[in-house]
Amino acid sequence: MKQQRREKINLLTLRMLGRVATSGLLDVLLLCGFVHAGVIHSHIALLYGASVVGINGFFYLLVKSGLNRRFKDPSMTFWQLVTAVLQQAGFVILAPQVGYLFLINLFLVYTCGALGLSTFLYVISWLVGSLALLLAFGLAGTHLSLPVATYFSQLLVCATFILTLGRSIYLTNMLSRIRRRITVKNHELLLAMQRARALATRDELTNIENxxxxxxxxxxxxxxxxxxxxxxxxxxxxxxxxxxxxxxxxxxxxxxxxxxxxxxxxxxxxxxxxxxxxxxxxxxxxxxxxxxxxxxxxxxxxxxxxxxxxxxxxxxxxxxxxxxxxxxxxxxxxxxxxxxxxxxxxxxxxxxxxxxxxxxxxxxxxxxxxxxxxxxx
Missing domain, CATH: 3.30.70.270 (Reverse transcriptase/Diguanylate cyclase domain)
Known part of the structure; x- marks a missing residue:
C-alpha cells in the first residue's frame, strides 16, 4: 500500500513538473519575442530557459532517483514553490524591462501550491515571497516598466496576459477537478466506513443487531x-x-x-x-x-x-x-x-x-x- 502511494505521489509530481516546464517554455517564447523587439538582450531569454530546464530537471532527478522519499512531503511542493518564487523575483531584478511577466507568474506559482501545502507552510512560503519581492522592488523598482513602445511589444504584452489568463483558468479547472475527486473519494470512504460499522454491529445473515x-x-x-x-x-x-x-x-x-x-x-x-x-x-x-x-x-x-x-x-x-x-x-x-x-x-x-x-x-x-x-x- 505504501509503495502504491509513493508511486502515485511520484506520478503526480512528475505531471506537475511537466506542466511547470511547459509554462516556462511559453515564457521563454515570449522573452524571445521581446529580444526580437529589442526590449531585452538574448542572454536573458537563454538564462531563463536554462533556469526552467535546470530547476525542473533537478526535481525530476530527485523523483526518479527516489531521494524525494527522504522528505516529509515526497512531492516537495514547498521547495518547488519557494524555488519558483526566488526564480521569478531574481528575473525581476535581472530584466526589469519585462518584470511584469515574472511578477504575474508569482500568482500562478502560488496557485499551483494551493492544495499541496499546509496552512503553516503556505504562510512561510508567502513570507519568503514577500521578502523576495521587497528585495526585487528595492533593487529594480525604478526600472520596472510595461514594454509597450512598439506595436509588436504591445502584442507581446497582450499575449502575456492572454496566456496568463489561460493558465490561470487551466489551473483553477485542474484544482476544481482534484477537489471533486477528493469529494468523491471522501464520500466513498464514508460509505465504506458505514459498511464496516454495519458489519461490526449487525448480523450479516439476518441484518439485525449482532x-x-x-x-x-x-x-x-x-x-x-x-x-x-x-x-x-x-x-x-x-x-x-x-x-x-x-x-x-x-x-x-x-x-x-x-x-x-x-x-x-x-x-x-x-x-x-x-x-x-x-x-x-x-x-x-x-x-x-x-x-x-x-x-x-x-x-x-x-x-x-x-x-x-x-x-x-x-x-x-x-x-x-x-x-x-x-x-x-x-x-x-x-x-x-x-x-x-x-x-x-x-x-x-x-x-x-x-x-x-x-x-x-x-x-x-x-x-x-x-x-x-x-x-x-
Missing amino acids: RRSLMGILAIEQKRFQRGGTPFCIAILDLDGFKSVNDNFGHSAGDQVLKTFVEIVRNEMRLSDHFARYGGDEFVLVLTDTTVEEGVTALDRICAGTEMFDWSKFGKGIVLTTSIGITDFRAGESVKEAFQRADMALYAAKAAGRNRVMISPDSFDNNDGVTVTIKGY
Whole structure:
C-alpha cells in the first residue's frame, strides 16, 4: 500500500513538473519575442530557459532517483514553490524591462501550491515571497516598466496576459477537478466506513443487531435504568427443532428459516425495542420501557406466530416453535446477572415442554426451588 502511494505521489509530481516546464517554455517564447523587439538582450531569454530546464530537471532527478522519499512531503511542493518564487523575483531584478511577466507568474506559482501545502507552510512560503519581492522592488523598482513602445511589444504584452489568463483558468479547472475527486473519494470512504460499522454491529445473515452491538445496547439501557428507573426486559428466544432443519435440509434452508423467524419477531416488536442474534438459532430481544407483564404479551404473540407459520415451504415436514425466557432488569444487579436469569428461564421453558414463555424466578441461585410462570402454552 505504501509503495502504491509513493508511486502515485511520484506520478503526480512528475505531471506537475511537466506542466511547470511547459509554462516556462511559453515564457521563454515570449522573452524571445521581446529580444526580437529589442526590449531585452538574448542572454536573458537563454538564462531563463536554462533556469526552467535546470530547476525542473533537478526535481525530476530527485523523483526518479527516489531521494524525494527522504522528505516529509515526497512531492516537495514547498521547495518547488519557494524555488519558483526566488526564480521569478531574481528575473525581476535581472530584466526589469519585462518584470511584469515574472511578477504575474508569482500568482500562478502560488496557485499551483494551493492544495499541496499546509496552512503553516503556505504562510512561510508567502513570507519568503514577500521578502523576495521587497528585495526585487528595492533593487529594480525604478526600472520596472510595461514594454509597450512598439506595436509588436504591445502584442507581446497582450499575449502575456492572454496566456496568463489561460493558465490561470487551466489551473483553477485542474484544482476544481482534484477537489471533486477528493469529494468523491471522501464520500466513498464514508460509505465504506458505514459498511464496516454495519458489519461490526449487525448480523450479516439476518441484518439485525449482532452480539457485540447487543452488549452496547444493554449497557445503555442499564444506565437509563440507573438514572431514572426506566424499566426494561431481556428476553432470550430459541427456535425449537432448528438443528434438524440444517441436518435434513441443509444450511440454505436453515438460513431462510432464520430470516423468516426474524420477520415474525419484527412484526410484534416496537421500533424502540432492540433485536439481536446472539448465536446460531438463539436471539435476544431487549424490550425498552417495559415491565415483564407487558413484555410477555408480545412474546406470546411471537410464540403463536412461530407455531402457526407454514415452515414446510422450506422443507417437507418442518415444524418449528420457539421457547422464550424473559426477565426484568433489577436495581443493584449487573447486566450479566440479568442475562443469566433470562437464560435460566429459557432453559426452564425448554424443560417444561418448549413452545412457551417463561418468566425468570426472583433468584437463580437454587434451581431446585425455581418458581416459574407459564404464559399461553
